[in-house]
Amino acid sequence: MPDKQRFERLYAEIEKAIVGKRDVVEKVLVTLLAQGHLLIEDYPGMAKTLLASSFAHALDLEFRRVQFTPDLLPSDITGGYIYDPKLGDFRLRKGPIFTNILLADEINRAPPKTQSALLEAMQERQVTIDGSTFALNEPFMVVATLNPIELEGTYPLPEAQLDRFLMKVKMGYPSFEEEKMILRKRVERRADKPIINKVVSRDEILALQKAVExxxxxxxxxxxxxxxxxxxxxxxxxxxxxxxxxxxxxxxxxxxxxxxxxxxxxxxxxxxxxxxxxxxxxxxxxxxxxxxxxxxxxxxxxxxxxxxxxxxxxx
The missing domain is CATH 1.10.8.80 (Magnesium chelatase subunit I, C-Terminal domain)
Structure with a gap:
């Protein structure tokens, strides 16, 4: 199947869940194929999580979501060694960062030390846990979200971390017709989420990333x-x-x-x-x-x- 036709099929699958945001969907795909990371700044309820999860399903990639909070620790993201009584020794518990698409929801709610846990992963595509280095899954992309209106109790992202995001986009409100279509889609199906079919495999994504170069x-x-x-x-x-x-x-x-x-x-x-x-x-x-x-x-x-x-x- 030609690549352009494959991308059109991908858009069609994602548009089962996301209505009228072709430009944003395309930029998510650009970010993934360019092996970058994406920052989405917008209000709650704008389908940011649905966008990221729909992408993962259509591309047959693993998806994890982490809600960033003031008490979130670096180990809550990367994982760590825990004692296993059955083994009588410590074993590695991998954190949610060991995935393909990681949604860092409201990233500015976590303190700087926790935010910095993403830095090595975003740049080097590896994490260090208790002195040991572990490679992350391929492909790997962070999709982080920011809420522009709730600033109380937040920690602004440092320039070094902002610079590691390939792009920053905004979802924006749907038009009148688009919002009506969103409601119509919800009326026509009983499940909360539409069924997203796989269009591209993980290996094909890796090949496409190389082709971009x-x-x-x-x-x-x-x-x-x-x-x-x-x-x-x-x-x-x-x-x-x-x-x-x-x-x-x-x-x-x-x-x-x-x-x-x-x-x-x-x-x-x-x-x-x-x-x-x-x-x-x-x-x-x-x-x-x-x-x-x-x-x-x-x-x-x-x-x-x-x-x-x-x-x-x-x-």
Whole structure:
């Protein structure tokens, strides 16, 4: 089956559960194929958990959810050694991080020490437990959620951790017709959740991730990426601009998007479409800029408008 047709089938399965969010669904797929991690910021009840679990079912991947709370410990995520009376010795109890798709729900409710337990896993795809290092499952993706309205009792994510998320997206409210369709779907089925059929296997996902790395990136595209991220560092409203890791993230994401859309090469439109979700959360605004109402998203859009776009891209 051609890859593009396979992706359309994947969208169709996920849309049994998620109505009218094709752009968000596509960005989740981009993140997975680019071997990255996703941050979703939105209000409760916007189907963030349903989105992640539906993806896992359609891709035949293991899914685990961890509700982050102030009393959550690092070992609650990674696991640890526990004493087994039957064995008369300690044995490893693997935590929920040993999965394919990990939903870190309301990640900013856990203290920094617990948040940092994800850092090694997200970057190195391994965890250290009592001095021993364990490789994580492949593929592995963290989908973390943030609630933008409940700030009391939360711990802001440090820049180092934000930088490790390939993209940050928002689900957004459904349109009138979409919300009516959500209710109609619920009326027509008795179960709370629809049946999601497997479309792609785990081994196929790993093969697709490798295929993404073969997508051609022209020299002019590389220069365009560097110009974009360099421009963010010169903004007077910004304390810290996009790091080289952010530039690499934009390249990886654009390759995945091109691949999903059936191209073997990246075009400027890929970068334009992904610049805000990939770069905006990496900017640290000056305090006075935030007070004056500037947002990272609009600053990235300004950079896009002012940066010259490559005219010719060889494929």
């Amino acid at each position: 073969d997508v051609y990136v022209d020299e002019s595209i590389l220069e365009y990426i560097v110009k974009l991220v360099s421009a963010t560092r010169r903004l007077k409203e910004v304390e810290v601009g996009v790091s080289p890791r952010g530039a690499e993230a934009l390249m990886k994401a654009s390759r995945a998007l091109a691949f999903i859309r059936g191209r073997k090469y990246v075009i400027p439109d890929d970068l334009k479409e992904l610049a805000v979700p990939v770069l905006a959360h990496r900017l640290v605004l000056r305090v006075e800029s935030a007070i004056r109402g500037f947002t990272s998203e609009e600053l990235v859009k300004q950079v896009l408008e002012k940066t010259e776009v490559p005219r010719e891209v060889r494929d």
